[in-house]
Amino acid sequence: MVRNSLAALAAAAVIAAFPFAKDASAETRVTFKSAKSGTSYYQMAVQIAEAMKAGTDGAVIVTVEESQGSVQNVKEAANRSGNYVFTTPPALAQAAIAGKGQFEPKDPAFDKLRSLFPIPFLTMHYVVRADSGVTDFAGLAGKSFIIGKGSFGASEAEKNFETFGVAGKVNLVDVELGSAVPALKNGQVDGFATAGSYPAPNVIEAAAGTGVRLLSMTDEQVAATGRTRLVIPAGTYPGIDEDTVTTSLPVGAYTTSDMDEETAYQLTKTFWERKAAMAQDNPWWGGVAPAMLETLGATLHPGALKYYKEAGFDIPGGLM
The missing domain is CATH 3.40.190.10 (Periplasmic binding protein-like II)
Incomplete structure (x- = not known):
C-alpha cells in the first residue's frame, strides 16, 4: 500500500513538473x-x-x-x-x-x-534555360513560360510581367507548377517562375544537369514592383555564378x-x-x-x- 502511494505521488510530481507530457494515446x-x-x-x-x-x-x-x-x-x-x-x-x-x-x-x-x-520569406525566382537566349525580362517575349495557378508566385509573376511591359507577349503555358521542371529539362518550355525561400528545391532540381539562368531585376524594376529587394548570392544554385537581384515577401x-x-x-x-x-x-x-x-x-x-x-x-x- 505504501509503495503504491509513493508511486502515485511520484507520478503526480512528474505530471506537475511536465504538464504537457502525454502518453501516445x-x-x-x-x-x-x-x-x-x-x-x-x-x-x-x-x-x-x-x-x-x-x-x-x-x-x-x-x-x-x-x-x-x-x-x-x-x-x-x-x-x-x-x-x-x-x-x-x-x-x-x-x-x-x-x-x-x-x-x-x-x-x-x-x-x-x-x-x-x-x-523564411517568399523569394521570386525567374528561371530560364541557358540556351534560350533570354537574359532579361524583355527577352521573354515570344517564349513559353510556366507560372502555375492560384499561388502567390503565379499572381506575382503575372503582375510583374504587366509592370515590365511583357504582359501578353509571353506564352504562358496553362499547367501546374509541378510540371515546370520536367518541361524545362525536356525543352518543352523556356522557363518558369516560382516563389519560395532560397535555395528552392525545384530550382535546384532544374539546375541539376541542365544549364539555367536566373533573371535579375534592375533597381528600377524592383522599385516598380513595390516589394522588398533581395539578393540571391552567387553560387546558391549550380551553374549560377553571379548575384541575382529579385523581390521577396514576408x-x-x-x-x-x-x-x-x-x-x-x-x-x-x-x-x-x-x-x-x-x-x-x-x-x-x-x-x-x-x-x-x-x-x-x-x-x-x-x-x-x-x-x-x-x-x-x-x-x-x-x-x-
Missing part, C-alpha cells in the same frame, strides 16, 4: 497546411513537423497537407476547427480579417485568425483562436528552440529572427504571446 494532433509538394515551403512544413515531434517527445504530432497556394490556406481557416496551422503572407491574413480583395465581402470567421511565428505561420493555449505555446516554443537545429540542415532557417515578428500583421495567439513574454522577445504593440 493522448498526443496532440495538428494539421499544417503548407504549399505544393516540391516547393521549399512544403519542405519547410515537413521540417517543422519533424521538429515538433522531436521537441515535444512525440506529444505534438503535425500532419502536413499539400495546398494549392496561400489564398486557399487562408480561406480554409474560416471553416477549420481545432488545431489548424497554415502559412501565408501577412498581407493575405490582413486582407481576410479586413474583408478586402479576394476576401470580399467580409466573413466574420476570419476574425479568429491568430499569428504564431515568422518563417511569410508567417498562423492558426485560429480555436486552438487551445497550451498547444499554441508548445508550437511556438518548440519552433524557436529547434530553429538552430533546422538551420544546420537547411540554411533558410538561419535568416529567421525575432525582429521578423513585426511582419506578422495579425494578433498573436495567447499561447504564442505567453512564450514570447517568457523568452523576453520584443513584442510589437500591434500584435497584442
Whole structure:
C-alpha cells in the first residue's frame, strides 16, 4: 500500500513538473497546411513537423497537407476547427480579417485568425534555360513560360510581367507548377517562375544537369514592383555564378483562436528552440529572427504571446 502511494505521488510530481507530457494515446494532433509538394515551403512544413515531434517527445504530432497556394490556406481557416496551422503572407491574413480583395465581402470567421511565428520569406525566382537566349525580362517575349495557378508566385509573376511591359507577349503555358521542371529539362518550355525561400528545391532540381539562368531585376524594376529587394548570392544554385537581384515577401505561420493555449505555446516554443537545429540542415532557417515578428500583421495567439513574454522577445504593440 505504501509503495503504491509513493508511486502515485511520484507520478503526480512528474505530471506537475511536465504538464504537457502525454502518453501516445493522448498526443496532440495538428494539421499544417503548407504549399505544393516540391516547393521549399512544403519542405519547410515537413521540417517543422519533424521538429515538433522531436521537441515535444512525440506529444505534438503535425500532419502536413499539400495546398494549392496561400489564398486557399487562408480561406480554409474560416471553416477549420481545432488545431489548424497554415502559412501565408501577412498581407493575405490582413486582407481576410479586413474583408478586402479576394476576401470580399467580409466573413466574420476570419476574425479568429491568430499569428504564431515568422518563417523564411517568399523569394521570386525567374528561371530560364541557358540556351534560350533570354537574359532579361524583355527577352521573354515570344517564349513559353510556366507560372502555375492560384499561388502567390503565379499572381506575382503575372503582375510583374504587366509592370515590365511583357504582359501578353509571353506564352504562358496553362499547367501546374509541378510540371515546370520536367518541361524545362525536356525543352518543352523556356522557363518558369516560382516563389519560395532560397535555395528552392525545384530550382535546384532544374539546375541539376541542365544549364539555367536566373533573371535579375534592375533597381528600377524592383522599385516598380513595390516589394522588398533581395539578393540571391552567387553560387546558391549550380551553374549560377553571379548575384541575382529579385523581390521577396514576408511569410508567417498562423492558426485560429480555436486552438487551445497550451498547444499554441508548445508550437511556438518548440519552433524557436529547434530553429538552430533546422538551420544546420537547411540554411533558410538561419535568416529567421525575432525582429521578423513585426511582419506578422495579425494578433498573436495567447499561447504564442505567453512564450514570447517568457523568452523576453520584443513584442510589437500591434500584435497584442
